[in-house]
Amino acid sequence: MRRMMSAALLLVLAASPLAAQDGPAPTIKEVRFEARSAWNRTRRDFSRRLAEAKAEEQAAIEADRDVRFAAIMEPLWAAVEAKPGDAESEESVAWILRQRDASTAGILRAADFARKHYAEGEGGQIAVRSLIKRPLDEAIAKRLESFAAVKNAATAAWARYGLALPRLIGAKDRAAEDAALAEILALAGREDAPADLKREIARTTTSYRFAPGRPAPEIEGQDLDGAAFKLSDYRGKVVLIDFWGTW
């Protein structure tokens, strides 16, 4: 059903093979639409194959999928590279970067393109956030380091976070963990830190920040009579904090 709908859509958009022969060259947007429907079909087919495959067959199927994906993307890349400054090109690269099933090679290519043409805009941040979803290997680290140097503070902060988080998660001893945690919390503490990065950091560092041996975060609030007090008022004493409710 979906396949039929997308085929109909493509006809409407005059991006069918027939129209392509003598009509005007398809726009970047039309090329992306075509790539997208092919991509979605292919992804569905491969998810089914992967779900049914034996463990030892998975790698071969994924490699096959990467080849197919690359072929599907080629016309889009040609259109994008011909007009990198076109807003539709930026949109197309962003779309590629958002594909979780894309091969790492495809993501690296899109990230490099975004670094070159859209580093200071939204595209730079989309690239960074795509890169940090992948395991941090040398290739990814190289790109993140490059994005960490851009002027756009939000993009640079996300890139630094992407480089530091694996050090926190993979810390071999307490000193390494302390160093990585301090680095990440410093990113969240900066005035120009983007709100979504702050939220992300609050979430990913929770189990580290509230572990035994860590400084307890300050609590500032009011008691039941409205009088202000804070946790640090009790410095020098042992404090048992009890989070409770009557419900």
Added chain:
Amino acid sequence: MAFVPHGRSLVKNFADRPFALVGVNCGDALEKVRGFVKSENANWRHFFDGSSGPIATAWKVNVFPTMYLIDHEGRIAVVNPPHGAELDAVIEKLVAAAEAARREPEPKPAEKPAEKPAEKPAEKPESGDEGRKG
């Protein structure tokens, strides 16, 4: 909340020692908390966190009750300590350490400082944390 009688006994047993029990009430209306604290005699200080719960949010508490034991230096010592008599024992140990710290740091006056450069608790050893490429 079933902890109230034990809380009262902790407050009593550790009176005059460096210990405090602090509640953080979450999600109740203020009048209800006041009534409850009075009727149950939960006679220690409570933060009123209200329905928005900024404290519980900051501390990522979404299971109740959740308890944290904080040592005299403001570090988290135990997350969700054991219940019952074991809780008293854990607190006793930490309170004893707090008392020891209170006695010690007073530098004794009029002593030659030459021999003993004020002892500090051994810091954790530095460890080179290079080699995380990849």
